Amino acid sequence: MIPLPEHDGNHQVLFLRNVKFTYESGVDALKGVTLEVDSGEYIAVVGGNGSGKTTLAKHMNGLLRPSVGQVVVSGGDSSTMTPAQMARVVGYAFQNPDHQLFCGTVQEEVSFGPGNMGLPADEVKRRADGAIEVMGLSEVRGKPPLSLPLGLRRRVSIASVIAMDPKVFVFDEPTTGLDANEADELMAIIRKLNGEGKAVVLITHEMKLVAEHANRVVVMAEGRIVLDSDTRGAFSDIELLRRSKLLPPPVTQLAHKLSQMGVSRDILTPQELVFELTRGDDD
Amino acid sequence: MAAEDLRESGDERPKIIASGDAKFVSPKTVALYGVLTALTAAITIMTVIPFPPTKGYFNLGEAMVFFSAFTFGWRAGLICGGVGSAAADLIIGFGMFAPTTLVAKGAEGLVAGVLGRIKGGKPWAYALGIACGGACMVTTYFLSEWLIMDYAFAVAVAEIPTNIAQVTIGGTVGTLLSHAVKRSMPSLAK
Amino acid sequence: MTGLLDLYSEKGSFLHRLDPRVKLLAVLLLSVLAFMLSELLPLVLLLAFILLLLALSKSSFGKAFFALKFVVRLMVLITLLWPLFDRSGTPVLFSIGPLDITEPAIWRGVTSAVRIGCFATVWYILMFTTQQRDLVRxxxxxxxxxxxxxxxxxxxxxxxxxxxxxxxxxxxxxxxxxxxxxxxxxxxxxxxxxxxxxxxxxxxxxxxxxxxxxxxRAYGAFRDRTYLREIRMRPSDYVALAVAVLALLLPALAKYVYGVPL
Structure with a gap:
């Protein structure tokens, strides 16, 4: 069901080796995490509150530095790179767009990141225009971003990451507060980025998004990766998901309940279940 | 909707509501003053750049004093600037400066609010407000440290350049901030 | 940084139980006392008393250390800088270039430093033992x-x-x-x-x-609201208040009426 990226020569863009991290307060948020991200992958990082998924994400772009272990970005050790340098490779769209928007117009806002990267003015403009186009913001490009409704504010914040043209996109709970239509549109755009060969890391606890979009699932619990598999495999172990304070989408739960009737346990979408059930009738 | 709410609280004069014989500041003003005061304190604490010799810190809290004064008037400047900065002193352990800070930053906010909004806030009015408000702040700290706390004259003098730098940076950032926030929340720009 | 946002820690010392109004007044009275005293010995006694209170507040070692680090740094700075700019008095102990370092100036520097130590520490004790909401109340x-x-x-x-x-x-x-x-x-x-x-x-x-x-939530319906925990003066609060008032009053009387050099 889930198309694997067709690009040839997928290569490693991000590698976290045995990363441990302890906050000043003494909380061990990461207890030895190893994760490899290749170009073109679509990874969902899931886990309950406090499982360490946001801490993990902040290591990907240098906002946090590992207490122990190593983060390799585009083949180079990141310990000597500033977050500004890492931002060229790993783009991070924060959960709350209001924590980053500040400019007078959408155009300025989207140009901020590429401008900080020291690109020439025409290149900044080219990238900003491209990102505004992709996110469908052309009509509001002259408006102050903070005066827009939430759905558009989130798009502006994502456009401002796209304009930096990173190799990896990290999205932290991108659909929070969006209605179903807005969420679908946004997920379609993320899928399109992935289709262009960008690696996508989706941090979420909405299992429906995971089932429909990701092709790899990383389950976190108590600062460790407890499962790292393709999406179908991840959803077949319902007990492990429960222990990690996660609930699979209703259709998967139903499939598990129906497994005695011979329904496969790795159902991810309603279409698949319908197909399974009708196939069963034919037998 | 939200914009409408803010326009009311943006009035220079706090709305007084009456209930029986009791008179109160309107809930919008209470909320606005409470939040601006908290933000002033938080920014004072969070944007610390260590700077010896005396108070040991240099911060952007000043920007919030000028922002409150320029955007919401002298009362906001007085209350949020004075109380917010004094609360920051209490919280990070410079409590002995809190009374001085209350007067120094309160006066700064008051003066900046009165002068900075002349003719609806022309650039020269902002500059005048920053200069005079800043002068009040610098003088208050100097006199208090020299005469009341009985610091060595030299230590009190040594702080003057730091404080002037803080006013210059705070005034610039506060003005930019007032401008940018009014642009993002057009209802605030009257 | 956020760990520093509240100096208060929940401990059961008598200073924690004191009425916040009494504590606030005591801080002001002790500050005035420190301001009034001009001789070194009484100031050292006052600082010793205040440090005793700090010890009695059962503050954690980490917080007390954080406070004292700042206080001591300030005191050292004032002690060192004072004589450089106060050249009055004799004897001159030594000269650095055009600067004469006099013995009385050194003592005045130490006195001023001890006074600042008193000022700074009482405020720390207040914030260590009083919740912010009690302060407001x-x-x-x-x-x-x-x-x-x-x-x-x-x-x-x-x-x-x-x-x-x-x-x-x-x-x-x-x-x-x-x-x-x-x-x-x-x-x-x-x-x-x-x-x-x-x-x-x-x-x-x-x-x-x-x-x-x-x-x-009906803000403005009445002049004041009721509180779940009322603050009320207890006998021990009156005792503490009396001690604080006397601590200022007696030395003031001695100094300004009877001319005792304090």
Whole structure:
């Protein structure tokens, strides 16, 4: 069901080796995490509150530095790179767009990141225009971003990451507060980025998004990766998901309940279940 | 909707509501003053750049004093600037400066609010407000440290350049901030 | 940083149980006393008494150390700098270039440093042993208008929240390749605008919601509200108040009426 990226020569863009991290307060948020991200992958990082998924994400772009272990970005050790340098490779769209928007117009806002990267003015403009186009913001490009409704504010914040043209996109709970239509549109755009060969890391606890979009699932619990598999495999172990304070989408739960009737346990979408059930009738 | 709410609280004069014989500041003003005061304190604490010799810190809290004064008037400047900065002193352990800070930053906010909004806030009015408000702040700290706390004259003098730098940076950032926030929340720009 | 946002720690010392109004007044009275005393010996005694109170407050070692580090640094600085700029008195002990270092100036420096030590430490004790909301309530009880008291407690409530917001905004801008502390003075000022604008706008949005909450909870229906925990003066509070008043009154009497050199 889930198309694997067709690009040839997928290569490693991000590698976290045995990363441990302890906050000043003494909380061990990461207890030895190893994760490899290749170009073109679509990874969902899931886990309950406090499982360490946001801490993990902040290591990907240098906002946090590992207490122990190593983060390799585009083949180079990141310990000597500033977050500004890492931002060229790993783009991070924060959960709350209001924590980053500040400019007078959408155009300025989207140009901020590429401008900080020291690109020439025409290149900044080219990238900003491209990102505004992709996110469908052309009509509001002259408006102050903070005066827009939430759905558009989130798009502006994502456009401002796209304009930096990173190799990896990290999205932290991108659909929070969006209605179903807005969420679908946004997920379609993320899928399109992935289709262009960008690696996508989706941090979420909405299992429906995971089932429909990701092709790899990383389950976190108590600062460790407890499962790292393709999406179908991840959803077949319902007990492990429960222990990690996660609930699979209703259709998967139903499939598990129906497994005695011979329904496969790795159902991810309603279409698949319908197909399974009708196939069963034919037998 | 939200914009409408803010326009009311943006009035220079706090709305007084009456209930029986009791008179109160309107809930919008209470909320606005409470939040601006908290933000002033938080920014004072969070944007610390260590700077010896005396108070040991240099911060952007000043920007919030000028922002409150320029955007919401002298009362906001007085209350949020004075109380917010004094609360920051209490919280990070410079409590002995809190009374001085209350007067120094309160006066700064008051003066900046009165002068900075002349003719609806022309650039020269902002500059005048920053200069005079800043002068009040610098003088208050100097006199208090020299005469009341009985610091060595030299230590009190040594702080003057730091404080002037803080006013210059705070005034610039506060003005930019007032401008940018009014642009993002057009209802605030009257 | 956020760990420092509240100096208070929950301990069961008698200073914790004292009426916050008494504590506030005692801090002011002791500050006035430190200001009034001009001789070294009584000031050293006062500092010793204040340090004893700090010990009795059962403050954690870490917090007391944090406080004392600042106090001691300030005291050393004043002791060292004072004689450089106060050249009055004899004998001259030694000269550094054009500067004469006199013995009385050194003693005056030490005296001033001890006085600052007293000032600074009493405020620490107050903040170590008093919850912020009790401080606000003490002010309201002492005559601060209720509505301003409410604004004050709202602000104490939101300081840690906004602290976290600012941290998160800094992170978000750094993720957009912003280097906050780099570049010229103008550049840095502009850099910080990108942090402060989102902080202010989200705070003003919070204020809107808060105003609605206040209205929906009948703010303004009465002149004051009732409290779950009333603060009331107990006998021990009167004793403490009397001690604090006498601590100022007796030396003042001795100094200004009987001419005792204090």
């Amino acid at each position: 003490a002010l309201v009880k002492l005559g601060l208008r209720f509505d301003y008291g409410l604004a004050l407690s709202i602000s104490f409530r939101f300081i840690p929240t906004f602290g976290l917001t600012i941290e998160s905004i800094k992170d978000a801008q750094r993720a957009r390749a912003l280097e906050l502390d780099k570049g010229s003075f103008i550049r840095r000022s502009k850099n910080y605008v990108s942090v402060l604008v989102p902080a202010v706008v989200s705070a003003l949005r919070t204020a809107d919601t808060l105003a609605l909450t206040l209205q929906s």
